[in-house]
Every structure is written in C-alpha cells, then in structure tokens.
Amino acid sequence: MNELNIKYHNNFLMEVEENVEEGKWVKMCMQCGVCSGSCPFGPHWAHPPQELFMMVRAGKRADVLNSDSMWMCTSCYNCVVRCPRKLPITQIMHGLAAYANHLGMAPKTQPTRDFSLLFWKNCTRTGRVNELRLTLGLYFNDGFMAGIRKGWAMRGIGLGLMKAGRLNAFELFKGHVCKDRKGVHAMLKKAAEIEQRRKHPAS
Amino acid sequence: MTTPIATSQTILVVGGGISGMTAALEAAECGKQVILLEKSPTLGGRTALLYRYFPKLCHPVCGLEINLRRLKGNRNVRVLTLSEVSRITGERGNYTVEVTVSPRYVNENCTACGECAKAVAAEVPNPYNYGLDKMKVAYLPHDMAYPLRYVLDPSAVGTEDAGKAKAACKYDAINPDMKHEEMELTVGAIIWATGWQPYDAAKIQPYGYGRYPNVITSLEFERMSDPHGPTGGKILRPSDGKEAKNIAFIQCAGSRDENHLRHCSRICCMASLKQTQYVREACGEEGKSTVYYIDIRAIDRFEDFYQKVRKDPSVRFVKSKVARIAQESRSGDLILHGVDTEGYHRYANNHDLVVLAVGMAPPVKGVDIPAEILADSSGFLEPGSSIFGAGCASGPLDVNRSVQHATAAALRAIQVINKAAGEEASV
Numbered sequence: 220m221n222e223l224n225i226k227y228h229n230n231f232l233m234e235v236e237e238n239v240e241e242g243k244w245v246k247m248c249m250q251c252g253v254c255s256g257s258c259p260f261g262p263h264w265a266h267p268p269q270e271l272f273m274m275v276r277a278g279k280r281a282d283v284l285n286s287d288s289m290w291m292c293t294s295c296y297n298c299v300v301r302c303p304r305k306l307p308i309t310q311i312m313h314g315l316a317a318y319a320n321h322l323g324m325a326p327k328t329q330p331t332r333d334f335s336l337l338f339w340k341n342c343t344r345t346g347r348v349n350e351l352r353l354t355l356g357l358y359f360n361d362g363f364m365a366g367i368r369k370g371w372a373m374r375g376i377g378l379g380l381m382k383a384g385r386l387n388a389f390e391l392f393k394g395h396v397c398k399d400r401k402g403v404h405a406m407l408k409k410a411a412e413i414e415q416r417r418k419h420p421a422s
Numbered sequence: 423m424t425t426p427i428a429t430s431q432t433i434l435v436v437g438g439g440i441s442g443m444t445a446a447l448e449a450a451e452c453g454k455q456v457i458l459l460e461k462s463p464t465l466g467g468r469t470a471l472l473y474r475y476f477p478k479l480c481h482p483v484c485g486l487e488i489n490l491r492r493l494k495g496n497r498n499v500r501v502l503t504l505s506e507v508s509r510i511t512g513e514r515g516n517y518t519v520e521v522t523v524s525p526r527y528v529n530e531n532c533t534a535c536g537e538c539a540k541a542v543a544a545e546v547p548n549p550y551n552y553g554l555d556k557m558k559v560a561y562l563p564h565d566m567a568y569p570l571r572y573v574l575d576p577s578a579v580g581t582e583d584a585g586k587a588k589a590a591c592k593y594d595a596i597n598p599d600m601k602h603e604e605m606e607l608t609v610g611a612i613i614w615a616t617g618w619q620p621y622d623a624a625k626i627q628p629y630g631y632g633r634y635p636n637v638i639t640s641l642e643f644e645r646m647s648d649p650h651g652p653t654g655g656k657i658l659r660p661s662d663g664k665e666a667k668n669i670a671f672i673q674c675a676g677s678r679d680e681n682h683l684r685h686c687s688r689i690c691c692m693a694s695l696k697q698t699q700y701v702r703e704a705c706g707e708e709g710k711s712t713v714y715y716i717d718i719r720a721i722d723r724f725e726d727f728y729q730k731v732r733k734d735p736s737v738r739f740v741k742s743k744v745a746r747i748a749q750e751s752r753s754g755d756l757i758l759h760g761v762d763t764e765g766y767h768r769y770a771n772n773h774d775l776v777v778l779a780v781g782m783a784p785p786v787k788g789v790d791i792p793a794e795i796l797a798d799s800s801g802f803l804e805p806g807s808s809i810f811g812a813g814c815a816s817g818p819l820d821v822n823r824s825v826q827h828a829t830a831a832a833l834r835a836i837q838v839i840n841k842a843a844g845e846e847a848s849v
C-alpha cells in the first residue's frame with residue numbers, strides 16, 4: 220500500500236500507453252478543452268477528460284485510477300467528433316475504467332461498474348443475456364429489502380411485459396441458453412489468451 | 423483588348439494580391455518581361471480589404487500605394503484583370519497558358535467620374551465587404567482600385583440598367599456588348615500567387631456561424647472597423663444594429679483541427695490581438711474584449727505587441743477552445759460554453775458579438791495545371807522546380823512574410839528565364 224501513498228509516478232503515462240486501450244493517444248492531447256465543454260455529463264464529473272489526460276501525463280496514478288470520472292462516460296461520442304486532434308476519447312475512458320478495474324483500484328460502489336460486472340457475468344455464463352435475472356440482480360444490488368421494494372414498485376411494468384409476451388417468469392429458473400455454450404466459453408478463453416500474449420509478447 | 427506578345431522569356435504571375443504584385447514588380451525591375459494576371463477587376467487582393475496591419479497598426483493603403491506607383495512607372499509589367507488561367511501545358515522554360523478574359527463592359531475611356539453608378543438602380547451584395555452591404559451594379563471595387571476604372575456587373579447586362587449607365591456616361595466608356603475572350607500566352611516561368619480563402623465558418627457547426635447573426639468572422643470584423651467599411655467604422659451587431667461593447671474573439675476557428683484545417687494559420691492570433699485594439703479605439707474604456715485561445719502564437723518580434731495587449735485592462739484572456747455557442751433568442755446575445763484549461767473551470771459567458779478568427783484555406787483548385795505541381799496535406803503548393811508558389815498560395819503568411827516570399831519566388835523565376843535565354847542564344 221506504500222505505493223499508493225506516493226502521489227506522482229513519473230512513468231504512469233508509459234504504463235497507460237502499454238496497458239490501456241488506445242492509451243497511446245493520451246500524449247496527443249493539446250489541452251484545448253473542447254471535449255470537456257462538449258460533454259453532456261460534464262458538470263457531474265470530478266475530472267473532465269482533458270483534466271484526466273493531464274493527470275495521466277503528470278503521473279497522478281492513484282488519483283486517476285481511483286477516480287469515478289471515466290465511469291461516467293455514456294459513450295455519446297460528442298467529444299470524439301469534435302476533438303481537433305481526433306483522439307478516441309470515449310475509447311480511452313473505457314480503457315482507463317477497465318484498467319482500473321483490472322488492478323482492483325476502481326471505486327467499489329460505482330453503479331456503472333456494478334452494472335458492467337453484472338452484465339458480463341450474466342451474458343458470458345450461458346452466451347445469452349437473461350434479462351429477468353439481470354434486472355433482478357440490479358434490483359437486489361442495494362440489499363434484499365431494497366430489491367423487494369424496487370420489484371414491488373415496478374410490478375405493473377413487469378406484468379405488462381408478461382402479458383405482451385416479452386417476459387417469461389420461468390426464465391428465472393432455467394433460462395434459454397446459447398446452442399454452443401462450450402464454444403462461447405472456449406472463444407472467450409482464447410480471446411483472453413491473445414490479449415495476454417499481446418501485452419507480454421516475450422512469455 | 424490587344425493580345426500581349428509574350429515569349430519564353432516572359433514571366434507569368436497569377437494573382438494580383440500583395441504577393442503577386444511584389445513578385446511581378448521585383449522581376450520587372452530586374453528588366454524581365456512580366457504578365458500579371460488577376461481574376462477580379464482590381465489588383466490589391468485581400469490586403470486592400472484590411473483596415474490596419476499588425477503590429478504597428480499602420481494602414482495598408484500606404485504599402486499598396488507604393489506598389490501601385492512602382493507599377494505605373496514600369497513598362498515591363500502588363501496587367502490583365504478579370505482574367506483566369508484555364509489550362510497550362512508545356513514544361514519548365516516553355517509553357518503555353520490558356521487564359522479566359524471576362525468582360526468588364528467598361529473600356530479605357532472611363533475616368534472614374536461615377537455618373538454610371540448614380541444612374542443605375544439595381545444592387546448586388548458587395549464582395550469587397552464580404553457581403554455585409556450592397557453595391558450598385560456599376561461600381562468601383564474600392565478606393566485603391568487599380569486599374570481605376572468602373573465595372574458593370576454581369577447581372578446588369580441585358581437589363582435597362584445597362585442602357586441607363588451607357589446613357590449617363592459622357593465618355594462613351596460603357597459597352598454592354600463586350601464578350602469573353604480566350605487568349606494563349608507563351609511564358610518561360612510561372613509564379614503562382616493565388617493567395618488564400620477564409621475558411622468557411624459555417625462548417626464549424628457548434629459555433630453557429632450563419633445561424634446566429636451576431637457570430638461573424640474576423641474578416642467581416644475587419645471591414646466593420648474600417649471607416650470606409652459598411653458601418654463607417656462602428657462595431658455594430660448585425661442582429662439589431664446596436665453598438666457591440668463586449669466582444670469575444672475565438673481563436674483557431676477551423677485551424678489546428680483535423681476536422682477542418684490541419685495547419686496553424688499563423689496570422690489569426692496576431693489579427694485578433696490587433697482587433698482588440700480596434701475595440702478599444704471604437705469604445706474606449708467601455709469596450710471589453712475576451713480572447714479565447716489554445717495558445718497565443720505571436721512569433722518573434724510580435725511578442726512585444728502581445729505583451730502590450732496583455733497589459734491592456736480592456737482585454738481578457740481565457741485559455742480554452744470554446745466548445746459550443748448558444749443564442750439568447752430575445753436579446754440575440756451569445757453564451758459561450760466551455761471549460762478553461764487553467765483550473766478546469768466550467769464557464770458560460772455572455773457576449774454581445776463573437777468574432778471567429780477563421781483560418782487560411784488554400785485557394786480552391788479547378789485549374790488544369792501540370793501534374794508535377796505538388797500540394798502539401800493542407801493543399802498549399804510545395805516548393806517545385808518549375809512553377810513557384812508565392813505568398814499564401816504556398817502556406818499561411820502575413821503581409822510582411824508574403825512580400826519576402828514573393829521576392830524569393832521572383833528570383834527563382836528569373837533564374838529559369840536566364841537559363842532559357844542562355845539556351846536560345848547558344849542554339
């Protein structure tokens with residue numbers, strides 16, 4: 220934990236370039252501020268993209284990776300369209316978030332992170348998204364009683380969906396699965412291997 | 423019009439702005455034969471449309487007058503106005519150039535008395551004021567026009583205005599029956615001084631140029647500040663004609679942007695710093711200028727001017743590229759949204775008028791020129807071996823550097839001519 224106490228890591232930009240998706244673009248930012256000004260969620264972030272890039276360059280490792288700013292990105296791509304240097308800002312935001320999560324440094328109670336993890340677990344298990352379990356998982360995320368309350372509040376919509384044939388209660392027990400479940404798992408395993416090899420070509 | 427006699431020892435200069443005039447005069451004063459071609463009815467180009475130069479804030483009239491004086495006193499230059507190159511064939515030392523001459527409908531008899539302009543009724547948008555006002559269909563482009571001769575707009579030909587103008591002229595100078603002419607020139611070297619175009623600000627969608635009347639370009643602002651301009655030197659808002667006192671200048675409007683112009687246009691920082699002084703001149707202490715910038719690129723000796731403006735209490739600097747402009751529909755005021763880089767503060771600032779410091783785009787192509795002419799990634803001419811770019815045709819330059827560049831181009835062209843002359847002599 221001593222490492223976290225050190226405020227500046229001079230090689231953090233290099234670390235980002237190596238480990239973060241599209242991280243090599245961070246150094247191209249010219250700090251004009253168009254991304255921050257264009258972001259519809261701008262006022263709600265602690266650090267807008269322009270500031271995050273400067274923090275990466277300044278080596279503020281812990282401040283960047285512990286931040287919840289990049290988790291606030293909604294992928295509207297407004298910044299990417301307007302960036303005078305064509306930086307893939309949205310991709311970098313997601314890359315930083317994924318890297319922070321990988322290191323276990325992401326904020327633990329960030330709702331976007333919770334949902335992402337829930338979604339990933341849900342869809343990779345069977346190869347298909349089980350919408351009922353995903354929704355209920357989200358409801359019960361904040362505790363058992365909170366889940367019951369949320370479910371009760373949404374019951375009208377749930378029943379409506381059932382009547383329209385858009386929701387099947389039996390999905391809760393045995394959802395329909397992808398035909399080649401093992402194939403999906405093998406594919407994901409292979410993808411993880413390739414990613415590993417790309418990051419550490421020597422091993 | 424008589425077709426000028428040209429030989430392989432003649433230099434052709436395309437474009438009659440400050441660069442073209444300089445290149446033509448420098449070559450002609452070295453004793454070379456020069457043909458100076460200009461697309462519009464007058465020489466002077468965009469320089470004639472400036473109010474003042476930076477950094478000394480002197481008036482362009484002075485420099486233009488010296489050049490026109492040189493031109494009038496030199497027998498080696500032939501000036502062709504309303505002429506455009508349509509095709510170039512041949513090679514270094516021996517080019518054949520096809521030229522189209524558009525009719526002026528006014529001949530040499532014109533004394534610029536202005537009776538024709540009084541007689542006609544119809545008006546067209548005035549390109550010399552970037553369309554901010556209108557001019558009569560019989561007009562003199564501007565006070566520094568050379569040749570000092572009126573022009574009849576093509577839209578007037580065939581209407582009764584043409585007849586009225588003809589009747590009003592005491593010198594029999596107006597001839598609505600003039601036709602387009604084609605001519606062919608043989609020249610040894612070509613100097614391409616076609617200048618620049620202001621970047622189309624309407625393409626920068628978040629700034630609302632064309633949608634919001636009070637967002638204007640730096641060139642329009644330049645005309646507005648000029649006492650001879652459309653507003654008589656008053657800085658007025660296009661929406662309601664009120665005097666603007668709180669003015670925002672947005673730098674890099676189009677420049678340094680991969681989505682628009684990838685190059686830095688070099689002149690806009692200085693131009694905006696200069697224009698903040700117009701605001702001070704017009705409004706005194708009440709005037710407020712705010713410059714929104716990424717970095718101020720006031721190179722070498724211009725730094726002194728920048729420091730002077732920095733000390734001016736009427737000018738504020740905000741280090742930020744504005745993300746978006748919104749308009750208050752009732753007042754027509756503009757709200758600039760963005761985040762500044764010095765502290766990452768979010769701002770929403772109100773201004774009366776927004777001036778976009780538009781970048782320099784290369785002139786629009788459309789001329790069939792030999793394939794060996796190369797352009798850089800922005801479309802400016804690369805230094806070549808046979809056709810020489812001069813001034814802004816080769817990259818964004820201010821007037822001073824355009825003149826230097828044009829002089830260099832003239833020297834290169836003279837070398838080609840001398841070589842061609844030597845080869846002919848040895849045959």
